[in-house]
Amino acid sequence: MSRPDHSRTPVLQRAHRLLPPFLRKRPRIDPRRPQSDIQGLVLHGYKIMDAACFLLLRIEEPSKARRWLREILPEVTTSSDKSSEQRSAWKTSLNLALTWSGLKALGLPQAALDTFPTEFQEGMPARADILGDSDESAPDKWDFGGSSGPAQQGELHLLLMLYGTTPKEVSSLVAEHRRRLEEGGLRELGSQQAARMRNAEGGIVEHFGFRDGLSQPQIQGFREGKHEAPDHTDAIKPGEFLLGYENEYAETPDSPSVPATLDVKGTLSPRADRPDWKEFGRDGSFVVVRKLQQNVEDFQRFLEAHKELAVGDTDERKKQWLAAKLMGRWPSGEPLRPGEDAPPTHARSEKHWIDNSFGFNEKDPDGYGCPVASHIRRANPRDSLPPSAELSLQVSRRHRILRRGITYSDDTGKGMLFIAINANIARQFEFLQQTWLNNGKFGGRYDERDPLTTHGAGRLTLPSQPVRRCVEGIARFVTMKGGGYFFLPSLRALEFLAHLEPKQAVS
Numbered sequence: 001m002s003r004p005d006h007s008r009t010p011v012l013q014r015a016h017r018l019l020p021p022f023l024r025k026r027p028r029i030d031p032r033r034p035q036s037d038i039q040g041l042v043l044h045g046y047k048i049m050d051a052a053c054f055l056l057l058r059i060e061e062p063s064k065a066r067r068w069l070r071e072i073l074p075e076v077t078t079s080s081d082k083s084s085e086q087r088s089a090w091k092t093s094l095n096l097a098l099t100w101s102g103l104k105a106l107g108l109p110q111a112a113l114d115t116f117p118t119e120f121q122e123g124m125p126a127r128a129d130i131l132g133d134s135d136e137s138a139p140d141k142w143d144f145g146g147s148s149g150p151a152q153q154g155e156l157h158l159l160l161m162l163y164g165t166t167p168k169e170v171s172s173l174v175a176e177h178r179r180r181l182e183e184g185g186l187r188e189l190g191s192q193q194a195a196r197m198r199n200a201e202g203g204i205v206e207h208f209g210f211r212d213g214l215s216q217p218q219i220q221g222f223r224e225g226k227h228e229a230p231d232h233t234d235a236i237k238p239g240e241f242l243l244g245y246e247n248e249y250a251e252t253p254d255s256p257s258v259p260a261t262l263d264v265k266g267t268l269s270p271r272a273d274r275p276d277w278k279e280f281g282r283d284g285s286f287v288v289v290r291k292l293q294q295n296v297e298d299f300q301r302f303l304e305a306h307k308e309l310a311v312g313d314t315d316e317r318k319k320q321w322l323a324a325k326l327m328g329r330w331p332s333g334e335p336l337r338p339g340e341d342a343p344p345t346h347a348r349s350e351k352h353w354i355d356n357s358f359g360f361n362e363k364d365p366d367g368y369g370c371p372v373a374s375h376i377r378r379a380n381p382r383d384s385l386p387p388s389a390e391l392s393l394q395v396s397r398r399h400r401i402l403r404r405g406i407t408y409s410d411d412t413g414k415g416m417l418f419i420a421i422n423a424n425i426a427r428q429f430e431f432l433q434q435t436w437l438n439n440g441k442f443g444g445r446y447d448e449r450d451p452l453t454t455h456g457a458g459r460l461t462l463p464s465q466p467v468r469r470c471v472e473g474i475a476r477f478v479t480m481k482g483g484g485y486f487f488l489p490s491l492r493a494l495e496f497l498a499h500l501e502p503k504q505a506v507s
């Protein structure tokens with residue numbers, strides 16, 4: 001099977017593009033390897049790529065944009081496994097995702113657009129109430145994807161996600177792609193740079209100083225057991241992260257479809273229940289992007305102001321303890337365990353994986369170690385929800401997301417470009433945000449929200465002996481600055497879009 005060669009240097013990539021289309025490598029989808037139909041961001045996550053740039057594009061001329069899509073198709077990175085040898089030579093990656101208005105602009109007819117879920121059709125700004133995006137985080141103040149400005153929702157059609165191992169790789173890739181936009185009938189509305197931050201050991205960290213990217217669901221049938229640290233639960237059904245597969249309810253929900261007459265090249269599979277329609281969603285997914293600005297100075301000031309409540313023999317240790325209680329893990333990523341008031345130490349030479357196999361029900365039901373209302377325990381309560389560990393695990397498994405976030409730091413500030421992949425935005429990302437992170441009554445608490453990511457969480461109760469501690473006055477450490485809901489089509493679906501016939505497409 002031929003695959004795009006991402007080890008090519010930009011010069012070779014340019015030379016490659018000068019070849020007539022029939023001589024270029026085209027992505028061939030191997031039916032025995034579904035990974036080859038899935039965009040790379042889903043299964044790879046690109047942890048080895050430390051730089052990225054996301055181009056925010058508008059489709060101005062649909063027919064040119066479809067030709068552009070035909071041209072860049074061979075360059076789209078897929079989730080096909082690469083051998084470790086190939087991986088070391090792997091320098092850049094390219095993925096692309098579309099908003100609902102982007103699919104419309106590209107020519108998908110209304111009948112097909114109507115098969116997308118409501119929250120995706122509405123877009124992120126319309127969901128501000130559910131997401132808690134108010135005041136400073138309101139959509140009219142966003143840098144992109146909001147309700148005003150040049151890259152506002154409706155105008156924003158396409159997200160071109162370019163990753164590279166170094167900023168230099170990304171700059172040449174961006175320059176290369178910018179040159180092709182005009183001819184491709186596309187206009188750049190803006191862009192967002194991002195760069196991974198690493199600690200001395202090379203682990204990925206975020207701006208508040210914590211190890212990140214640790215807890216990820218494994219997916220049944222796809223790269224199971226290939227993760228650094230085993231997840232705390234068995235692999236999750238693929239239908240939670242990919243459309244067209246069985247999910248944790250033992251159902252294969254309807255996914256977006258198109259009338260079969262549009263599929264002139266026979267690219268898509270027919271729907272089993274309606275042969276006059278074709279599967280457009282299969283092997284695709286939804287991507288939630290949120291530019292979350294982190295107010296690191298306020299976070300540090302907060303730790304300083306409240307350190308007397310904390311445990312530790314130095315000011316630094318006290319602040320580290322308090323920060324860890326907000327997050328639910330030590331800054332090193334190690335889990336918080338009852339009775340341990342300092343992070344475990346490991347000899348530098350000792351290679352160890354950070355534990356992700358823990359539950360709370362048996363050893364930490366009341367949150368003496370990891371507070372019930374901390375960020376990670378809200379974001380994934382694991383086995384701790386009533387009435388039983390078994391049911392709790394079942395519920396938690398239905399609300400997992402694949403996290404693909406990457407830090408940024410630019411003249412607008414610094415923060416996290418939060419990127420989540422899920423098959424059902426309302427049931428997964430939005431549920432997490434609304435019912436767990438932003439819910440004042442989560443875990444039987446009263447008026448306490450996620451202390452880290454929500455807007456003015458108020459307070460955090462820390463059960464401890466002999467009396468519980470209550471941290472008051474938790475300010476807003478994170479402000480929402482832009483984002484959107486995107487569809488990440490399969491390679492087949494991209495091919496279909498690229499070949500939509502103008503007479504059928506609504507230009």
Ligand code: HEM
Nearest residue numbers: 206210211212213214215292376379380416432433453478
């Ligand atoms: C600036 C904002 C955020 C920061 C700095 C942040 C940081 C972190 C860190 C350091 C961890 C622990 C390490 C790990 O497991 O990878 C974590 C875990 C997690 N976060 Fe966030 N996060 C942010 C926003 C969010 C949002 C908005 C959501 C969902 C709506 C979310 C969902 C999760 C989930 C699901 C986990 C894994 C929990 C687990 O399985 O243990 N995070 N986050």
